[in-house]
Amino acid sequence: MNLMKRDRILMVAVAVLIFINLLLVAFIWMRPLFFLRKNLPQERAQRYFDEQLHLTEDQKHTLRELRQDHFRKKNNLERQLMIRRRELMDEVFSANPDSVHMGRLREEITAIQAQLENLMIDNIMQMKKQVSPEQQQYMKRMFGRMMRGPKESFNHEREGQGNEERCMPPKPDRPGRAPQRRGNS
Numbered sequence: 001m002n003l004m005k006r007d008r009i010l011m012v013a014v015a016v017l018i019f020i021n022l023l024l025v026a027f028i029w030m031r032p033l034f035f036l037r038k039n040l041p042q043e044r045a046q047r048y049f050d051e052q053l054h055l056t057e058d059q060k061h062t063l064r065e066l067r068q069d070h071f072r073k074k075n076n077l078e079r080q081l082m083i084r085r086r087e088l089m090d091e092v093f094s095a096n097p098d099s100v101h102m103g104r105l106r107e108e109i110t111a112i113q114a115q116l117e118n119l120m121i122d123n124i125m126q127m128k129k130q131v132s133p134e135q136q137q138y139m140k141r142m143f144g145r146m147m148r149g150p151k152e153s154f155n156h157e158r159e160g161q162g163n164e165e166r167c168m169p170p171k172p173d174r175p176g177r178a179p180q181r182r183g184n185s
Contacts, residue, residue, distance in 0.1 A: 052142065053135045062130050070123040074116065081112045 046067060050060050088105040091097050124143060128136055 049142075053131060053138055055131070055135070059130055063127055066123060066126050066130070070119065073119055077112055077116050077119065081109060081116070084109045084112065 046064060049055075049063070053059075055063065084105055088102060088109065091102050091105065124139075128139065131139060
């Protein structure tokens with residue numbers, strides 16, 4: 001009887017080990033899919049960009065390399081920015097906040113934000129060099145819309161200052177509600 005109990009425990013242990021090994025193999029095999037999903041929005045944006053600008057294969061390759069380099073640098077700067085912001089919040093909520101140290105941290109945060117802005121402009125300038133003048137015009141409208149946002153794009157168009165592309169009109173007021181007025185009430 002003792003032998004039978006020991007065999008049963010051994011069989012359960014072997015079954016558990018096999019199950020764990022199968023999970024490990026599945027994780028190792030499926031891991032690349034998880035990393036691809038992480039970059040899906042960037043890839044979708046890249047495909048949209050490629051299609052809208054009607055890029056050649058050489059342009060696609062060059063712009064993809066520029067984009068990867070840009071995001072690598074951008075992610076590094078954003079990581080630094082997050083660290084500095086945490087340090088600033090830690091200092092703000094410390095028992096004896098040091099205003100000189102907080103000032104230095106604010107200056108570092110501002111410097112990193114400026115680096116991020118410069119990085120974006122440099123990236124756009126590098127991209128601009130890779131495309132034709134016609135593609136540059138579309139790129140200008142595309143980046144302009146991204147930077148202003150849809151609401152501002154529509155307002156500039158209505159005033160005759162915007163680009164030639166279509167923008168979404170403002171959402172209509174909900175039925176049963178009085179139209180909301182902006183400004184002084």
